[in-house]
Amino acid sequence: MLLFEKSEYRKRVENTKKSMVANGIELLIVSHPANMNYLTGYDGWSFYVHQCVLVSLDQEEPTWIGRGMDANGARITSYLAKENIYQYADDYVHSIICHPMDFVVDIIKAKGWQKKRIGVESDQFYFTHKSFQVLHKGLPEAIFVDANILVNWVRVIKSEAEIRFMKIAGKIAEKVMETAVKYIKVGARECDVAAQIVRAEYEGVGEYAGDYPAIVPLMMSGEAIKTPHLTWTEAVYQANEPVLLELCGTYRHYHCPIARTIFLGTQMPKKMKKVSQVVKDGLQTTLDSIKPGVSIESIEKIWRDYIARHGVEKKARLGYSIGVNYPPDWGEQTISVREGDKTIVQKNMTLHLIPGIWQEDVGYELDASIRVTDDGIEHLFDYPFDVD
């Protein structure tokens, strides 16, 4: 069931080790499900319990540690040798007596790694404060180092094989948006539309199965257009209201988000018409500026200046890096397209630019999911800015 060549996984581990060396880390504890998947191929909805992958400079292959019932899943989906898969007993799950990190401490000691400089993903949701406390208490001779987005940064430049997956995700995204446009109409219930959208997300396209996106369909209408991140109810779409859609095509956990706005009528309010035109033109101007060598913040400045000149303000970041991911976020937590982000754009970075406007009197969403090429960008999906 391996999705990439073993050599690709080994390269990823090698790149991670290089970054570990550069950051003075000898042993890295990787808890983020996307990072675990990236480094080993491991896949499973088991991230509601503690689990991790250990990367040690002392050992070629990573070590997977998870719940007993998931070890077969690790054997099936990862490239790891059986001896590098360790399973803890079910007693450790949601217990107030023992913690899965107690078991991780035991493995680290058994490997002789207890005096190492140990990196932890300190601000990743799947690494809790308690996880740290248990490690810290159990490994008094270790030195702990913050390695929060170390692997996330290794992920930022995609391989050709990953780009291929993201383009398949882009094809699925096109179908997902077409499905949304087909079903959203005055009188339809939001939940019935959400059901058709998610059906398209999971079905995929042609021979390629869709996967579950890291975020469910976000679909705001009526009063909810002044906020992102709301989901559906039994509410019925009304005439002359906008519908803001933030959807996704996903293939093998690789994401291609797609966002558009539908107006259910012919008389779009004047302010929305104006804002949407500024956002469309601003996004296009911004996209035209992206190429290897420019800085991320310079891209955002082009956007911000453009919309300011045309009387629109957006305070939130314009976008972020995308790729392989798991709930709750398809963003990579590395690049944020905003002032102060001095990252230099490189070939095969993949970005999601989403100039969403959520204000008291106007809501509008549009996006582009792109790959950086040798001299510019390539869209991961092909869908017009305007929804007919």
Place this chain on the structure above:
Amino acid sequence: MLLFEKSEYRKRVENTKKSMVANGIELLIVSHPANMNYLTGYDGWSFYVHQCVLVSLDQEEPTWIGRGMDANGARITSYLAKENIYQYADDYVHSIICHPMDFVVDIIKAKGWQKKRIGVESDQFYFTHKSFQVLHKGLPEAIFVDANILVNWVRVIKSEAEIRFMKIAGKIAEKVMETAVKYIKVGARECDVAAQIVRAEYEGVGEYAGDYPAIVPLMMSGEAIKTPHLTWTEAVYQANEPVLLELCGTYRHYHCPIARTIFLGTQMPKKMKKVSQVVKDGLQTTLDSIKPGVSIESIEKIWRDYIARHGVEKKARLGYSIGVNYPPDWGEQTISVREGDKTIVQKNMTLHLIPGIWQEDVGYELDASIRVTDDGIEHLFDYPFDVD
């Protein structure tokens, strides 16, 4: 958009404060999305960034703190007064310069709570080690107390209004399983079946919209039956293989899981036939024993003794408490139906018993989602153990 009476939210906050007092906590920082929803009504897929609800003994209403763009969502979905909703600027998101908990520190100081005994949800996935570090550094006079599953325990006894939601979720669960049974057949692709299942999950039943479950459809067949937690691919169902299904009906984030096993043929392997019969009879015997006043571990003992007498072993816990939840888990992390759990069963506890068997040579899943009544149990969904 409030789903429950204001008085119900107030009662929940009151119960939480009682537990805080009992645990010597003056200020509680609640980061778990289900706990935030439970205490305030707040709903939104915004939990991929840091956010929290503060419950202080000094203030009647909780305080919501989240990202600027989500504050309108809090105003729309929660019962909180506008002055109790605080929003941080977008610069705090995925930044290496400042952290959302820096903003929380500022609010706590502004409220004069910086010397309080502060409870944190130390082992909840949405409260990271970094979150703690920032709080700890910013509030040197505070005393931090572990309040990991304090609100989860408040949630364990459901109100009549909550039971009503869970019964609607149960009706959706029935429809979801019927949909799975209808579409799973030799030659069908897993992804197409997953798409129909999730369509049914979101559509809901009758006038009630379905919601996204905290876990996507888990569906194992072929080699994968020896593990839980795998999802779908383009693979095609083969004759004479079992399909293990762990699905869910969800209404307004209230969960009713449903798990069954389908065998795609008429000649079920002898071992599977035997194991399935033992599991069915064992589960029924166990269900018959549940009533207010007995202990959780005594329930599990009845199960374990029954299957042991009939030659089957299952090392993992038999079940857990369910209710309102968000990804990645529909379990409440309170009651675990296993040896050592001395919780006494009470009326209106809601439990998911899932005697899954995932072994090298046999895989089988079955479940019951139940409510404890005055003198026994009531099933939340009506679906036979055997799938025709």
